[in-house]
Amino acid sequence: SAIPLQYGAQYSGKRTDDAMNKWRSNRFGQFIHWGLYAIPGGVWNGKTYNYAAEFLKASANVPSATWDSLMYQFNPVKFDAKQWAKMAKKMGVKYMTITTKHHEGFCLWPSKYTDFSVAGSPYKKDILKQLVEAYNAEGIDVNFYYSVLDWHHPDWRNDIKSPQDSVAFKRYLDFAYNQLKELATNYPTVKAFWFDGTWDNSVKKNGKWTYEVEKMLKEVSPGVIVNSRLRADDYGKRHKDSNGQLMGDYESGYERRLPDPVTDTAVTRWDWEACMTIPENQWGYHKDWTVSHVKSPLELLEMLVHTTSMGGNFLLNFGPTGNGDFRKEELDIATVIGNWMGKYGDAIWNCDYAGMKKEDWGYYTKKKNSNQLNMVVFNWPSSGLLKVRTPRGMVLDKASFVDAKGNALKVEEIADNQYLIQVPVKLYTSPQVIQVDFHQGATNGKYQK
Ligand SMILES: C[C@@H]1N[C@@H](c2cn(-c3ccccc3)nn2)[C@H](O)[C@@H]1O
Numbered sequence: 483s484a485i486p487l488q489y490g491a492q493y494s495g496k497r498t499d500d501a502m503n504k505w506r507s508n509r510f511g512q513f514i515h516w517g518l519y520a521i522p523g524g525v526w527n528g529k530t531y532n533y534a535a536e537f538l539k540a541s542a543n544v545p546s547a548t549w550d551s552l553m554y555q556f557n558p559v560k561f562d563a564k565q566w567a568k569m570a571k572k573m574g575v576k577y578m579t580i581t582t583k584h585h586e587g588f589c590l591w592p593s594k595y596t597d598f599s600v601a602g603s604p605y606k607k608d609i610l611k612q613l614v615e616a617y618n619a620e621g622i623d624v625n626f627y628y629s630v631l632d633w634h635h636p637d638w639r640n641d642i643k644s645p646q647d648s649v650a651f652k653r654y655l656d657f658a659y660n661q662l663k664e665l666a667t668n669y670p671t672v673k674a675f676w677f678d679g680t681w682d683n684s685v686k687k688n689g690k691w692t693y694e695v696e697k698m699l700k701e702v703s704p705g706v707i708v709n710s711r712l713r714a715d716d717y718g719k720r721h722k723d724s725n726g727q728l729m730g731d732y733e734s735g736y737e738r739r740l741p742d743p744v745t746d747t748a749v750t751r752w753d754w755e756a757c758m759t760i761p762e763n764q765w766g767y768h769k770d771w772t773v774s775h776v777k778s779p780l781e782l783l784e785m786l787v788h789t790t791s792m793g794g795n796f797l798l799n800f801g802p803t804g805n806g807d808f809r810k811e812e813l814d815i816a817t818v819i820g821n822w823m824g825k826y827g828d829a830i831w832n833c834d835y836a837g838m839k840k841e842d843w844g845y846y847t848k849k850k851n852s853n854q855l856n857m858v859v860f861n862w863p864s865s866g867l868l869k870v871r872t873p874r875g876m877v878l879d880k881a882s883f884v885d886a887k888g889n890a891l892k893v894e895e896i897a898d899n900q901y902l903i904q905v906p907v908k909l910y911t912s913p914q915v916i917q918v919d920f921h922q923g924a925t926n927g928k929y930q931k
Pocket residue numbers: 515534536678679737757765
């Protein structure tokens with residue numbers, strides 16, 4: 483029987499209100515990690531540190547006073563929110579998630595609860611306000627990332643080991659609560675809050691606070707969406723409560739990894755989002771991308787399609803430089819992905835899990851409330867035959883490449899709920915999309931029994 487909880491999941495199943503339906507239909511988002519860490523870019527006193535650039539303070543053992551004085555160098559003269567938003571629009575994202583405050587504690591908005599913000603920098607202006615306005619003007623939703631973990635704030639604690647810790651950490655939680663209320667109040671068009679830095683015991687021992695933050699945000703900004711990573715329940719259980727129920731509005735555990743399309747299909751039962759770096763593990767700007775593998779546009783495109791095929795959102799990360807511009811590799815990736823989305827985005831936006839078995843050639847997506855099935859093909863069989871297994875009652879009618887709607891492909895029913903779709907055997911240089919029309923009914927039985 484269920485364990486009684488005060489601060490566990492507040493509901494089960496997917497939210498189906500307009501705000502969540504829009505969040506789900508967005509599918510593809512741009513993550514932006516921007517802060518003081520973008521100034522040194524992974525290099526300190528002439529030494530390059532391979533670990534994630536937004537962790538340079540820790541990797542290079544930089545004293546807090548030294549790190550915090552980077553605020554006086556924050557003056558991104560090349561920052562142009564409208565230009566960032568145009569690039570995002572061309573890339574085909576429908577939402578953007580910006581780090582309002584990362585673990586270093588530096589705030590990209592002039593918060594009245596701390597001096598450690600843009601207001602204290604030579605730049606002075608409100609970065610968040612400019613980004614929200616510019617991206618919303620391009621029709622792109624904006625979500626706020628907020629790190630509960632805060633290396634700058636004197637009252638932060640990793641754990642509560644004494645009454646003094648409790649008193650200090652209570653002050654910290656009040657500070658964070660006030661900042662979050664400030665963000666939800668001052669930027670009312672923000673659609674979701676992306677919490678991070680909640681894995682420490684100090685936060686796990688404060689499930690009630692995490693519950694109250696979610697409650698407050700939804701009172702201040704009705705319809706707003708909160709990720710599972712914020713939440714701890716009465717017993718410190720995170721993401722899913724002590725009864726295995728998902729907390730928050732969507733599962734946000736997939737960081738630099740994706741669920742397996744064969745063994746992890748359970749994720750299709752709830753909303754979820756995966757966030758992904760272009761290098762192996764760099765969220766903030768790093769001067770030297772030779773320190774690890776850098777994913778190609780096609781690798782990233784396959785991850786986007788893979789995620790959509792399992793009913794999830796894909797949040798691809800960009801790390802602007804300390805000057806406020808993007809490195810060439812990121813601009814090139816945005817262009818290649820944008821070109822593909824311009825032609826085939828209809829197989830991503832407002833598409834979901836098709837409820838079909840994964841095949842070797844690639845991924846299915848299904849347009850919401852339609853009989854339109856998309857096959858996004860990455861791996862071409864030497865036979866030229868694409869295998870399709872349908873659920874009982876689903877009958878394929880016709881198929882054609884999105885790029886050649888008029889040329890119907892041969893669809894052969896070879897057994898109950900088993901089909902082969904014939905495609906020309908040739909080299910394709912980018913993933914192709916085949917659109918398949920189907921209907922619910924008995925199989926045609928054209929094949930010999
Ligand atoms: C979304 C990503 N989450 C942050 C992160 C990751 N980690 C981490 C810490 C220890 C092990 C593995 C991951 N700590 N903070 C990264 O800095 C980025 O913001």
